[in-house]
Amino acid sequence: MRIEYLNxxxxxxxNLLCVTHSDRPTEPAYCALNYLEKRxxxxxxxxxxxxFESLPHVSTQQPYKxxxxxxxxxxxxxxxxxxxxxxxxxxDYKPQHAMWYQNKLWVLGVDRLExxxxxxxxxxxxxxxxxxxxxxxxxxxxxxxLLTCSGSDSVLVLNEKSLAVEAACRMPEAIYGRNFDLTxxxxxxxxxxxxxxxxxxxxxxxxxxxxxxxxxxxxxxIGWFDTARNYHELLRxxxxxHGVRADARTGNLYFSDSCLxxxxxxxxxxGIARRVDMASRWLHDALQIDGDTFAVSVTDANRxxxxxxxxxxxxxxxPGAEFGMGTQFLSYGx
Numbered sequence: 001m002r003i004e005y006l007n008x009x010x011x012x013x014x015n016l017l018c019v020t021h022s023d024r025p026t027e028p029a030y031c032a033l034n035y036l037e038k039r040x041x042x043x044x045x046x047x048x049x050x051x052f053e054s055l056p057h058v059s060t061q062q063p064y065k066x067x068x069x070x071x072x073x074x075x076x077x078x079x080x081x082x083x084x085x086x087x088x089x090x091x092d093y094k095p096q097h098a099m100w101y102q103n104k105l106w107v108l109g110v111d112r113l114e115x116x117x118x119x120x121x122x123x124x125x126x127x128x129x130x131x132x133x134x135x136x137x138x139x140x141x142x143x144x145x146l147l148t149c150s151g152s153d154s155v156l157v158l159n160e161k162s163l164a165v166e167a168a169c170r171m172p173e174a175i176y177g178r179n180f181d182l183t184x185x186x187x188x189x190x191x192x193x194x195x196x197x198x199x200x201x202x203x204x205x206x207x208x209x210x211x212x213x214x215x216x217x218x219x220x221x222i223g224w225f226d227t228a229r230n231y232h233e234l235l236r237x238x239x240x241x242h243g244v245r246a247d248a249r250t251g252n253l254y255f256s257d258s259c260l261x262x263x264x265x266x267x268x269x270x271g272i273a274r275r276v277d278m279a280s281r282w283l284h285d286a287l288q289i290d291g292d293t294f295a296v297s298v299t300d301a302n303r304x305x306x307x308x309x310x311x312x313x314x315x316x317x318x319p320g321a322e323f324g325m326g327t328q329f330l331s332y333g334x
Contacts, residue, residue: 001107003120005087010072012118016085016100017071017295018331019304021324023094024064026300031282033259036239039196040218046177048197058132058151058192062110065090067323068098070105079293079306080316087323088120097136099331102160108137108147111189113158128165130154132188133198136243136329140207148214151188153199155212155225169212169225171200175233176219206245208253215244215255222255222270234270243285243329249292256283256296263294263309276309287330299326 029035070086073079088095093109100106104123105116110133113126133151140146140157144166147156153176157167168184176199182188195201200216207213212225213234221236222244234253241264244255252273253266261280267273278286281300288294292310302320304327307313320327 001114001116001120001122002089002091003086004067004089005084006120007072007083007085010083010085012085012100012103012105013334014072014074015332015334017073017082017289017304018098018100018105019069019071019297019318019320019323020066020095020098020328021069021320022064022066022326022328023324024066025325026282026302028281028300031240031259031300033239036217036259040239045196046179046199048179048193050197052180052182052186052191052193055191055193058111058189059093061192061194062094064094066094066328068095068107069318069323070098070100071318079289082316082318086120090114096134097329097331099137099333101139101331101333106137106145108134110134113137113147115163124163126158126163126165127189128156129185129187129189130168130182131156132192135203136205138204138206138245138331139333140212142207146205146207146212148202148205149188150195150198150201150203150217151193152182153193153202155202155205155214157212167229169229169231171202171214171216171223172231173199175231176200204243204245204255208246213244213246213253215241217241217258222253235266238264242283243287245288248288254286254288256286258283261298263296265309276307276312278305278307284327285329287332289332295330295332297327297330299328302326304330 071082115124130152135148145158153171220238240259262275280298284299285297304318306315
């Protein structure tokens with residue numbers, strides 16, 4: 001990990017906002033709803049008509065790199081005064097998501113998970129045959145971390161103490177089609193399944209009602225693995241959606257309708273309670289900070305905004321141009 005900046009006056013304490021930044025420029029034509037619908041509606045897309053063993057290594061399919069910024073908020077109006085604590089660049093992989101959790105920095109790359117202390121000394125690296133095309137890492141509140149892996153269309157459940165993968169939940173072929181008959185020994189790192197051959201392009205998993213709720217880009221669907229790991233699709237049609245999580249105020253779900261640039265809040269019957277427009281052409285992530293305050297990753301404008309979703313007021317803004325070509329996923333915690 002290359003340290004490009006480390007604030008010597010800052011302390012790794014309290015709630016820290018972690019942002020991943022991609023070196024890939026935003027391409028508006030590829031963010032359009034109609035483009036994504038047409039791209040994944042090709043009848044011959046699945047089943048895959050190539051041999052799994054012929055697929056190349058994930059590194060050949062992920063040419064872009066990126067950075068991680070860590071932000072601290074201090075002072076009376078702390079949410080309006082973000083201070084850069086660290087700027088980090090992994091040298092041999094693209095960072096997808098990062099979080100400060102249990103006094104450690106967890107960095108999820110496209111094909112690995114690395115764990116660091118506050119001096120940015122590496123404590124551990126976790127690899128798995130299905131850890132490929134990774135997107136998010138989120139604690140479930142019960143001692144496990146949920147990792148989404150689009151290459152294998154799966155959620156890996158990692159014990160946060162032993163760092164062992166305890167379970168792998170793959171999106172069901174009965175609903176989303178068939179590409180490859182993967183076993184847990186098949187390495188999707190060595191043979192990366194590209195976006196157009198994936199079942200769902202799963203991009204987020206978080207805890208909800210004792211199970212795991214997930215969001216998928218291709219179908220624009222929200223699904224739920226219940227406490228017995230049985231799968232239920234809850235709704236679909238928000239093609240390109242990202243970042244499903246539970247709202248701490250209500251327990252109901254919210255997510256980013258990325259193509260339309262809005263945060264969608266659901267009611268307890270999974271209907272749309274309201275939409276909050278963020279004036280974005282690609283809203284990559286939205287994350288509740290505290291109550292009505294949300295951080296949103298406006299990738300097309302390359303910035304993170306802290307927004308009051310009730311008043312629609314922008315409280316502060318973190319420009320991303322200094323750190324990459326587009327902001328991606330967010331985390332906030334201690």
